[in-house]
Amino acid sequence: MDNEEKITLWIGKELKYAAKAVKINLSAFLREKLKEELAKRNMEVKLDEPELILEVRCPYCGFKQQTSTIKTVQCQRCKKFFKVYTRKYGSRITNIIKGDKQKLFALYSRVFRKSIMV
Numbered sequence: 374m375d376n377e378e379k380i381t382l383w384i385g386k387e388l389k390y391a392a393k394a395v396k397i398n399l400s401a402f403l404r405e406k407l408k409e410e411l412a413k414r415n416m417e418v419k420l421d422e423p424e425l426i427l428e429v430r431c432p433y434c435g436f437k438q439q440t441s442t443i444k445t446v447q448c449q450r451c452k453k454f455f456k457v458y459t460r461k462y463g464s465r466i467t468n469i470i471k472g473d474k475q476k477l478f479a480l481y482s483r484v485f486r487k488s489i490m491v
């Protein structure tokens with residue numbers, strides 16, 4: 374997705390581990406701070422809405438939440454990480470909230486470089 378522009382930041386080991394210890398999502402943190410800073414400078418950035426929003430179920434606690442990634446998700450309730458697609462158990466997707474199966478399949482082949490297994 375063009376929404377997934379990546380950059381590399383150097384913040385040092387200490388800050389990285391401290392953020393990890395208290396479970397701060399650095400990408401989300403930077404996005405929020407950047408939006409605040411840009412708003413202060415009267416610059417409004419219109420963010421692309423993800424084309425695909427999925428509902429996934431946490432394999433540890435059963436909590437259902439929405440996501441737009443098909444890689445790894447962190448459960449909002451138990452904070453554990455899980456993969457959306459697993460070789461052993463298939464997918465953790467319980468519903469497509471926005472988009473359709475075609476969009477999901479297209480994303481799958483783009484991310485995993487192979488066709489979806491049904």
Ligand SMILES: [Zn+2]
Pocket residue numbers: 431432433434435436448449450451452453
């Ligand atoms: Zn959970």
